Amino acid sequence: MNWKHVKLIFSRELRDQLRDRRTLFTITILPILLYPLMGMLMLQVAQFSREHPVQIKILGSENIPESPRLVDGEQLYSRVGIESIAPLVKISSSALPELDNEKLQTQATEMLNKGDQDLIVIFKPRFREYMDQLAQTQVGEMVEGDLLDESDRGLEVILTRSRDQSQIAYNRWQIAIEAWQQEWIATKLKGAGFDPRLVRPLHIAPVDVAPEATRRAIVWSKILPFIMLIWALTGAFYPAVDLCAGEKERGTLETLLSSPARRREIVWGKLLTVIFFSCMTALLNLGSMQFTASLLSNQLAAGGARGLAESLGTPPIYAIGWLTLALIPMASLFSALALAVAALARSTKEGQYYLMPLLLMMLPFVMIPMLPGIELSLGTSLMPVTGMVLLSRALVEGQYLEAVRYLPIVAVVTITCCLLAIRWAVRQFESESVMFRENERWDLRMWITSIWRERDFTASVMEAMLCGAIILVVKFFASLASTEPISDFAGLSKAVLIGQLALILTPTLLMAIMLTKSVRTSLRVNAPKPIDFAVCILLAIAFHPLAMWFSTAVTTVYPLSPAMIEATSGITKTIIDTPLWMILLTLAVLPAFCEEVAFRGFIFGGLIRQNGVLRAILVSALFFGLTHGVLQQSISASFMGMLLGWVAWRTGGIVCTIAMHLIHNSLSILLSRAATSETSPAWLDLFVTFEKGGFHYDASWTTVSIVLSIACLWILYVRSSDSIVANESRTVDRPLTD
Amino acid sequence: MIEVEKLKKVYSDLAKGEFVALAGISFRAQPGEIFGLLGPNGAGKTTALRILSTVLRPSSGLVRINGFDVMTHPAEVRRSIGFVSNNTAIYDRMTAWEMVEYFGKLYDIPEDRLKDRMEMIFQQLAMGDIRDVPGAKMSTGMKQKVSIARAMVHDPPVLIFDEASVGLDVMVARSLLKIIASLRDEGKCVIFSTHIMREVERICDRVAILYRGCILDEGTLPELSERHQQNDFEELFFEMLSNYDRERAEKLAAGGSPS
Incomplete structure (x- = not known):
């Protein structure tokens, strides 16, 4: 360059x-002007709402106890805690009108709606009497007011949240009445010979060490x-x-x-x-x-x-x-x-x-x-x-x-x-x-005709992406529809059959039939060379410890939630309780076939076009991972998907990856069952340690398996027979040269 | 200087599907020659010239310019050509001088040589008065002059003009043809595509008639007149196109391939 x-x-x-x-x-210009203008506006609005006094109407001022004082003329009585808000509240007091409760509320609503007042506070007729009695009552004694209707002795506050000023008035009133209550209690305690600090015995001051x-x-x-x-x-x-x-x-x-x-x-x-x-x-x-x-x-x-x-x-x-x-x-x-x-x-x-x-x-x-x-x-x-x-x-x-x-x-x-x-x-x-895209007029019929007319032997990049997106969307909606946790084989087989056949295989096959000239080519169903196939079988076995280690690492970084563990326990139990052949057919054979046809077949075949080997491996692995739904599984599956994608590229088809996928799933099932079985074969102990109903590979075997995996990958890489590469390059569009 | 052998270009289009823009055309152009590529709109002229300038890639065939293959040595090809397209595209916010200087620097011309070269070109094309005028304020004629100056700045042996006179008034078009003729006199190999017969008659030494992606005939104007027994070049052109369409329709009716 x-x-x-x-x-x-x-x-x-x-x-x-x-x-x-x-x-x-x-x-x-925009940032230089925007923030100062916004700041100025905010400051003015904040200042206005902060300094603008609110109007509170007190009805029944004659019912307010004389001590401690709540109102001082047309203002709140200023006491500790409300010094700053007292000047911002304008009080107008009047006697309680001789009206029933309903009419009183109607009158209050009218005052609020007119905007004359921001808050109406009604002191009920027996409020003062109740408070005085309460102050002289001993523990266990009944106050006369306790038997009275709340509407007769209480304090009612009427506001309208449709106006900010009313909300501000309410907030200020709350602060004022809280301070008044504190003082009332303190006075009564003092009168009874107690320390007024009993009202708030603790004063907690946090120490911020940041x-x-x-x-x-x-x-x-x-x-x-x-x-x-x-x-x-x-x-x-x-x-x-x-x-x-x-x-x-x-x-x-x-x-x-x-x-x-x-x-x-x-x-x-x-x-x-x-x-x-x-x-x-x-x-x-x-x-x-x-x-x-x-x-x-x-x-x-x-x-x-x-x-x-x-x-x-x-x-x-x-x-x-x-x-x-x-x-x-x-x-x-x-x-x-x-x-x-x-x-x-x-x-x-x-x-x-x-x-x-x-x-x-x-x-x-x-x-x-x-x-x-x-x-x-x-x-x-x-x-x-x-x-x-x-x-x-x-x-x-x-x-x-x-x-x-x-x-x-x-x-x-x-x-x-x-x-x-x-x-x-x-x-x-x-x-x-x-x-050099020309200004084409887009027309649905023309577009569909052109798709049909221009069908190729494999999917296009867009068609492959669309297939992946369709599978993800239908899987998402299906997961919303199935809320029942899996607890037996019937439930498990139903979920897998729907998930694999209806949601993964069917859309893939439909797209392959409708959008390509050859279903076989688009799904990459090519017979592999026997040596490649044998190496892939060995690779699947050798790679299993690494895949397991990766899964464990993922669940360490992103631990499974208790709810998730609870949800998967039913599946684990079903795997153990069901006859082996049935569980292998459901969880190993079926997913290996359906998922490989979709992800390493149709989707991979489309994505690898236009020199997109890396894109095909990464994106098909991502789609494959995301269909697993749970984050931890998605990450592990994406990792496995990258290996399968690479193998699919080197071997030129899906037969080897189906075999690898099948072996991987089968090994996981067999080892899970062996972990809970009391009679697992003794030779397994050479490779695996079973504990707490689970298993992990021994470090020595893991090391050997890494070496074996690298050897298998190297063989596949070196062998990269011309026919395979040529097979891919037929569908590869060269980019513009420099 | 320019060798085009069996050049084919296939596009994919929403309406027509895969369609052949160039159906294996061949021609050659020599230094000191203006080679005209004559054809109606959609004949494939722009596609052919874009391939010559390495902007597009051929589907098949061979294109060599100044001895360099467009597929294997595109960078050398680009250094050997000056390309003026039909849309007189120049940067709106750059002056004429800045624009030509920018491309001169992209061609790695040393600073002092570039300045001398630019002074010469600005004088040759009478661009002194638009030297500091930004592109947005230029007339179509001025823009075309800047485009030509930009294409000439590295003194390439091959110049490609793709319908360069479209949209120009008579005076400017006339001046453009004069400039192109002078380039031939300097020994440059010039490819000039147009659909205007009179321009071909005025300046082209040899001409290829391109229609529906095929070269119908190629030669000097007297050779073409003699072969087709027609002295009026415009008539000759229409007859060739009509004959081609008639033969094509007959082939289609007989169930054969249109090309």
Whole structure:
């Protein structure tokens, strides 16, 4: 790759974008203006609602006990705890009208609806009498009021939640009446010879041992990464659309493609530009938000809200530094994805339609860290974007030990995602059909006719993806419909038969029949070479300990919930209680056949087209994993799916993978049964240790099995007979050359 | 200089399915020659020229430019050609000078040589007055001049003009033809595609008539006139196209393959 070309393209695109008023407005003017304006507005609204006095109407003021005082003229009586709110409540008192309860409420409602009053408080006729009696009553004695109707001695508060002022008035009244009650109790206790501190004997002051930096950053550590990534994503969109779809629309892309710059260099040049704008948008937004927040916190501190002001105050400068560091890989990932998606569009308008789903797909990963209780762990660090957000949060909060612990995992996941996204973007630019799509009129009938007319011997990439998506969707709805836990073989066989035959095999076969010219070719049913087949059998046996170890590791990282353990206990019991041949047929033979036909057959065959070996292995494994429903199983199955995908590629068909899948499932079943059986063969002890109703392979056999697996994989790799590779390359479309 | 042998290009289209844009065409063009590719809209001219400029990949056949195969040595091919497409596409937010300089740098021309070369081209094409005008403010003629300057900046031995005169007024089109003629005089090999007969008559040394992805005939204008016994080139063109359509319809009616 010629980096001089990359630099040239980057400089040109950068200059071009900086000359565009719309881009400048989005990345600079908007954030500079947006946050100060928002902050000013929020401050004014908050100040208005905070300082605006509320009107409370007291009906039955004659029924309020004289001591302690509740009202002082047209204000609440100011006492400890309500000094700040007392001036913000305007009281108008009047005697209780001679009306029945219903009419009284109607009158109160009218007053509230008119807006004359924000809250109506009614002191019932015998309120004072009841309170006085209560103060003189000994333990065990009955107060006269206890027998009275509550409506005669109580205190009624009427508000309307349809108005904020009414809610504010209610909140202030609650604080005032609570303080009044405390004082009333304290007075009575004192009168009876007790210490008034009995009302609140404990005064608990928490000691926060978090470092000052963490305390200062606690609010921002949650908000800033979210805001930063949302703006990084948004900031990548407009330049990506303009640099791809915009260039196509203006006709300049063709000129650039005929220049000496290679496609890869063009993508890198454009990618660096999009990354630059993505970072700049995020940083300027962060800076502007930070500046506004520090001004706001000063205002709040001046206004007395010192606690809030402190938590909103400027976080340490290194926090911004960490965020900036985390921003670069994230902006790279978003930019590469945006560029690849935008390359599909023929116009800027179309590009905007395509990028919206990308934004929606990214949002959950950005939002997961905002959920309560989500922290940096092995599980979350493996999630793209989420892991990086949590890592940057840990760094901002000064939890360096945690951050360093998970840094390698987050880095590997993020870099892998970035490289895959960049690879996709390059592939898009190398694809003739993507770069030179004409403005076709889309018509459903025409589209269906064209699908039928252009059937190939194998599925297309889109058809393979569609098949995987259909299986996932029908499996999802089926899982919603079946709520009964499995407790016997009838239930298990019903679930497996429906799951495998109806939800996996049927859609696959239907698509193979309707969308391809040859069912056999599209399902990759090719006879393997006997040696390949034998090596695969050995590989399945040798790989089983590794697969088991991986499953155990997954359940250690993501432990099964008690509810999940309870739900699977029925299945485990059924596996043990049912005759072996029946359980092998249900859980080994049937899934091995149906799943291999679907995932390593139809889906893999479609995905491997256009040089997509890596895509076929990864995506088919992902679909295979996701159909298992439970997260822990999905991860383990995806891992196994990658091996099966690789074998399917090397052996050119599904026969070997069916055999491997069958052996893997059978071994798991046999060992599970042996673990609970009292008469397991003695030779098994050479390989496996049984304990607590489960099993694990011995370390020595695991080591041997790793060596054996590597040997088998190597044999399959070296053998890679020309016929197999040739078989694949027939359906492989070469990308545009450079 | 340009060798095209049995060049075939098949597209996949929603409406038509797989359709053949180029059905195995062959032609050659030499240095100091303007080779005209004449054909109506949809004949396959743009497809052929996009393959020549390595923007598209041929489905089969051989294309060699300046001795380099477009499939095996695309980078060398791109350095050997200057490509001017029919949509006069230039960057709106770059001035004429910046645009030509940008492409000059992409061709790795040393700074001092590039400046001299650009001064010469700007003078040759009379572009002094639009030197600092951004693309968005240029007229169609100005844009076309910038495109030509951009294609000439690395002094390529082969220049490809794909319907470059479309949308230009008479004065600008005339000036464009003059420039192309001068390039031939400099010894360049020029491919000039058009659907305007008069332009072919004015500047092309040899011409290939392209229709429905096939070259119906190829030669100098006198050779074509003699072969088809028709002096009026426009009439000759229409007769060839009509004959082709008639023969094709007869083949289809007889149940044969259309091509």
